[in-house]
Amino acid sequence: MRTRTLWVPTLLATGLVLAACGGPAEESSEDDRPAIEVADPVVVTYDGGLYVLDGNTLEVKQDIPLEGFNRINAAGDGQHVLVSTSTGFRVLDATAAALSEDEFAAAEPGHVVDHAGTTVLFADGSGEVTLFDPQDLGDGLPEAETYTTAEPHHGVAVELANGELVVTLGNEETRSGALVLDAERNEIARSEECPGVHGESAAANETIVLGCENGVLVYRDGAFTKIASADEYGRTGNTRGHEDSPYVLGDYKVDPEAELERPERISIINTETAEMTLLDLGTSYSFRSLARGPQGEGLVLGTDGALHVIDMAGAAVTQSIPVVGAWEEPIEWQEARPTVFVRGGTVYVTEPATSKIFAVDLASGTVAAEAELPSPANELTGV
Numbered sequence: 001m002r003t004r005t006l007w008v009p010t011l012l013a014t015g016l017v018l019a020a021c022g023g024p025a026e027e028s029s030e031d032d033r034p035a036i037e038v039a040d041p042v043v044v045t046y047d048g049g050l051y052v053l054d055g056n057t058l059e060v061k062q063d064i065p066l067e068g069f070n071r072i073n074a075a076g077d078g079q080h081v082l083v084s085t086s087t088g089f090r091v092l093d094a095t096a097a098a099l100s101e102d103e104f105a106a107a108e109p110g111h112v113v114d115h116a117g118t119t120v121l122f123a124d125g126s127g128e129v130t131l132f133d134p135q136d137l138g139d140g141l142p143e144a145e146t147y148t149t150a151e152p153h154h155g156v157a158v159e160l161a162n163g164e165l166v167v168t169l170g171n172e173e174t175r176s177g178a179l180v181l182d183a184e185r186n187e188i189a190r191s192e193e194c195p196g197v198h199g200e201s202a203a204a205n206e207t208i209v210l211g212c213e214n215g216v217l218v219y220r221d222g223a224f225t226k227i228a229s230a231d232e233y234g235r236t237g238n239t240r241g242h243e244d245s246p247y248v249l250g251d252y253k254v255d256p257e258a259e260l261e262r263p264e265r266i267s268i269i270n271t272e273t274a275e276m277t278l279l280d281l282g283t284s285y286s287f288r289s290l291a292r293g294p295q296g297e298g299l300v301l302g303t304d305g306a307l308h309v310i311d312m313a314g315a316a317v318t319q320s321i322p323v324v325g326a327w328e329e330p331i332e333w334q335e336a337r338p339t340v341f342v343r344g345g346t347v348y349v350t351e352p353a354t355s356k357i358f359a360v361d362l363a364s365g366t367v368a369a370e371a372e373l374p375s376p377a378n379e380l381t382g383v
Helices: none
Strands: 002-006 042-046 049-053 060-065 071-074 080-084 088-093 098-105 109-115 118-123 128-132 143-148 157-159 165-170 175-181 187-191 198-203 207-212 214-220 223-228 247-251 265-270 275-280 290-292 298-301 306-311 316-322 340-343 346-351 356-361 366-372 380-382
Touching (some): 088 109, 109 157, 109 198, 165 207, 175 214, 187 223, 198 247, 207 247, 214 265, 223 275, 247 298, 265 298, 340 380
Antiparallel strands (some): 002 143, 049 060, 071 080, 080 088, 118 128, 128 143, 157 165, 165 175, 175 187, 198 207, 214 223, 247 265, 265 275, 290 298, 306 316, 346 356, 356 366
């Protein structure tokens, strides 16, 4: 199903109940805040709201109360961040540190993907996919296209530069793969060889990689290719790509029965040769540990407290930069744990145990700045 619609901003009442919280929300409108401008803003969530930080000094420039378990993703325009609440994706002007009342309404808002000038939102509870130009954010909600999957599921979608839409297949019980729609939204490709499909990453030459429970699914030039894992159950559910690199970094888990598996191996997917290489880091990590550097290098924040820099072509750790203290991944995925976000040559790392945030200069391998936050950070992003 495909529709084209003009979004109208939704006015939210202060009695809104937010994600993962049974109590009423308390929030502050941008209308009663003095106008400010934040340099290179970084945004973090905490239990009760959002902090907007100066990306250079790490000073808290604005504290925005917002109850509930809220998630954040860069919108893709260099200015805005999308805040996922229980009712949809709200628009935060990060440079002005102002949370708008504008909202893309969504049942169980999930993945946000910015690629090739289009931002795509996925609503898990309805299967609705929303596509828009992020450059049109700021003065109300932009014109948007919507497409609805056959059944609701925890999914993801990405639009390519040629207008093709890659979208996952599944329902509330199982997820099996993905299909591709052309610019007119006619199906042109499909693969159901990806059980448990989760997440997406873009690699060089507009190559899209989707994680599976038995490897990864790769889409490029109109066709799907399956890259199998070394194990019968070898799950790569979280990946990080770099649009100038043929390599994709992924996690790797082998125990389908584990309440929480703490893997020490990562997967490196070569999208040109359709091969997967496993690299043992000697330390575990979490799904918020993975990132890519400016030159396409892999970055993994280990539970040993170090940021491990990986030569993707050589499948080797080239440097380990001490940043935070040793930590252990919590059982519940919503609980705070050290998290990474990369912008240019700077890697931002949070440490909930000490309420600190660090800015690591990747070129020198040193911590360039650090600050203590009023409350421990959970999620982390920037523009």
